[in-house]
Amino acid sequence: MRKPDPSETSDNNQNKLRKGLWSPEEDEKLVSYMINNGQGCWSDVAKNAGLDRCGKSCRLRWINYLRPDLKRGAFSSHEQDLIIHFHSLLGNRWSQIAARLPGRTDNEIKNFWNSTVKKRLKNLSSSTSSPNTSESSSDIMRGGFISMHEQGIMPLYMDSLSSSSSTTTTTTSSMQAMVQKNLINDPLPIMEHGVHMFSASGYFNAPSSMPQIGVGIDGFYEEHGDFGGELYNIPPLESISIDENDKIPNTYDSNTDNSPCKNIFINGVNTYNTNNNKTGVGNYCQGEELKVGDWDLEELMKDVPSFPFLGFQVK
DNA sequence: AAAGGTCGCAACCGCAGGCAT
């Protein structure tokens, strides 16, 4: 938060634009202007609404705080699960994640991630480097970071725990390496590895109360958990093109039963079937071009020799 | 009760991409 700088108010400096915290009066001006006129050119909004702010500042204020469809308040556990899940797929694409959480802003999600989730990751890595080397992954999860509730929604972290070598030391160093090198934010290994989680074998024994998220026929994520009887419809990943021409190679054999492309399971629920449609995530398993949404897999992976903790080598 | 430390979050900054000229 920043204090409004008195030296930059319109009262004593007509030329300089205000910065810092927004006053209730400014909020009121912006809201009433937006309601009456709708969004236009932001610099015009600032001008026409009688605000001594730059358009950028107005845009940010509106999007992050004043928009009437904002939810506000703390994230529910379900929203937290979704954030973690989408982050494992999208990395730090906060706006993309926010687009899938109605009423939430990218800034909110980014802040949540940078404060709460990173803190938990840190705690996890420090707890795993405890002298007690007999501590199992499930012990770690019971320790607080990955609750039973969260297990099914933590494909990346769970998978790195379960697929790395059997020693806790390796698991710990993998997690630390991921966090320290920011690889955890790299969508590519996550995306490919995440598919493992979605495979038919299934990793988790989800409790009945766990959310079950998948890609519906209409391409929307659907949540069928019993969180207060709520049903969420989450827009599909925009970054995942459904263009027939936008294809990636199937690194797995889609004709074999163990192919993750044939059926995508989340929490034991088959959420995608390549026999039915080419909508959403499943499309990534088909095609010729080496692309994952807008990411060029080859280009992004060329500097990454290998991910020992991920159990695969980068060519 | 006071001082210092930590956390959460609103807002800024800089960059990249799209578009018009």
Add this chain to the structure above:
DNA sequence: TATGCCTGCGGTTGCGACCTT
């Protein structure tokens, strides 16, 4: 093609609130 403007995004900052000692 070059340039400038606008928008959108991710990273970072800094202040108030809260917590700890």
